[in-house]
Amino acid sequence: MATEGNNLSEYDKSTIPNASNFRFGIVVSEWNEKITEGLFQGAFEALKEHGVVNEKIVRWNVPGSFELIYGCKKMQQSYDMLDAIIAIGSVIEGETKHFDFVCEGVTQGIKDLNVQNDTPIIFCVLTDQNMQQAIDRSGGKHGNKGTEAAIAAIKMAQLRKDARF
Ligand SMILES: Nc1c(NC[C@H](O)[C@H](O)[C@H](O)CO)[nH]c(=O)[nH]c1=O
């Protein structure tokens, strides 16, 4: 298992650019709220650790992970000064195939937004078989995917800035 043996929150802090001049958006799904709030806290704290002030972080909530697509699209359109956006969700498998369609839909939708628009969107959507797997990846024994997503957002913001010249 890719995450097994690794910790989502561990990284070499010396390799991360100073993010104090970047602005970030975070769109958070309200489904499995305890998980998504844990992911948000991981992302928020990592951004702050690398110099981002509260005023440079915009948060919107959406009902579920499928709505992350529309929420991120509108954030791209509404805030052209954002350097990157983080999409946070937690999809947990149930009895039916709905899990498959939600996961595939949000994956493809966020991919499309990255292709069609210039503000990068980081995919911080957990797709777990059960609640324990989600707990383990949102501040539990495997670390916090929100932290990983924040670092990815900083790196992509820097790449986007460098690519302009
Ligand atoms: N079962 C989960 C959902 N389902 C809801 C969908 O995301 C969507 O809000 C609904 O189909 C209306 O369009 N969402 C999650 O984020 N996590 C789940 O486990």
Ligand SMILES: CC(=O)[C@@H](O)COP(=O)(O)O
């Ligand atoms: C990902 C989902 O929508 C899923 O949790 C819904 O559960 P079920 O498949 O049992 O209806």
